[in-house]
Amino acid sequence: MRIQVNDKHFEVTEKTNLSQLLSAQDIDTSAVALALNGQIIHREQWQQTELKDNDSITLVQAVAGG
Amino acid sequence: MLSNEQLLRYSSNLLMKEIGEAGQQRLLKSHVLIIGLGGLGCPASQYLASSGVGKITLVDHDTVSLSNLQRQTLYSSDDIGLSKARQADHSLSRLNPDVRITALEEKAYEENLDALVEQAGLVLDCTDNRETRYLINQSCYRLNTPLISAAARGFNGQLIALNPEHSHGCYQCLYPDDVNEPLNCSNAGIAAPVVGIMGSSQTLQAINYFTGHKLAWGYLHTFNGLSQNWQQLYLPRAASCPVCGGQNAHSS
Numbered sequence A: 001m002r003i004q005v006n007d008k009h010f011e012v013t014e015k016t017n018l019s020q021l022l023s024a025q026d027i028d029t030s031a032v033a034l035a036l037n038g039q040i041i042h043r044e045q046w047q048q049t050e051l052k053d054n055d056s057i058t059l060v061q062a063v064a065g066g
Numbered sequence B: 001m002l003s004n005e006q007l008l009r010y011s012s013n014l015l016m017k018e019i020g021e022a023g024q025q026r027l028l029k030s031h032v033l034i035i036g037l038g039g040l041g042c043p044a045s046q047y048l049a050s051s052g053v054g055k056i057t058l059v060d061h062d063t064v065s066l067s068n069l070q071r072q073t074l075y076s077s078d079d080i081g082l083s084k085a086r087q088a089d090h091s092l093s094r095l096n097p098d099v100r101i102t103a104l105e106e107k108a109y110e111e112n113l114d115a116l117v118e119q120a121g122l123v124l125d126c127t128d129n130r131e132t133r134y135l136i137n138q139s140c141y142r143l144n145t146p147l148i149s150a151a152a153r154g155f156n157g158q159l160i161a162l163n164p165e166h167s168h169g170c171y172q173c174l175y176p177d178d179v180n181e182p183l184n185c186s187n188a189g190i191a192a193p194v195v196g197i198m199g200s201s202q203t204l205q206a207i208n209y210f211t212g213h214k215l216a217w218g219y220l221h222t223f224n225g226l227s228q229n230w231q232q233l234y235l236p237r238a239a240s241c242p243v244c245g246g247q248n249a250h251s252s
């Protein structure tokens, strides 16, 4: 299945949840918010969120400046 | 009733059916608390004052420095070393004498926030650090006061409108990690128009709120100043959130 993370596409062959994908792709998740198909998924739900074909993940870096 | 001078001053608002005379009256009766008078707070307060929001409370403990002038449009080279709150007060009062400004040269912290939030109908978080952002979020949820929070770094901006009476998540749900951002304005840089867009967007939302338009409560708006793309991401409530979840939760 095809998974999009920000503007990159990944081809994933096995059943994968959010946590597995992030560690497999070595994505730094400290101080980020993560959204799946436009909805933010809280960290405690990453493990139980299975990915489907064409899922789109958005990672947003925490920004606090002003 | 609007005076003849007000009919002229606000004529561009009055011409639009989205604001009109009723909307202008509501703006004149509104009270906004702005915390932080840097790159966000400058444009946010300028447009609030010029649009005729009747009461504005400004909170900032900082003084103007030369490196602020790249983006902090309320101040001039003559203001270096002077209080931001006091200079902003002068500048905004000259801009629109209709507006009653209260300028506080103090830092927003646990002990003074509730008293400040309690008096306002809406809070704009224009601060530059996460610690204060968490405290403002807590205070707004304790007192049921809507909050429009924005931030910027580099070419990226973020904005979220939070209404404690709605069922979406809060700032603590968005960034629960109590870790400090590795980068901020002083070490990562910031594109002046990007932070200007974010501060102006906060005021646009404030005006829309006071004039009775629907806001996208609970949606994180991200802006990329290179591609000029906006994205909207919905923030649900985290069941475990100590601020808006569990027994503090509102159900509407």
Ligand SMILES: [Zn+2]
Pocket: B169, B170, B171, B172, B173, B174, B237, B238, B241, B242, B243, B244, B245
């Ligand atoms: Zn929360």
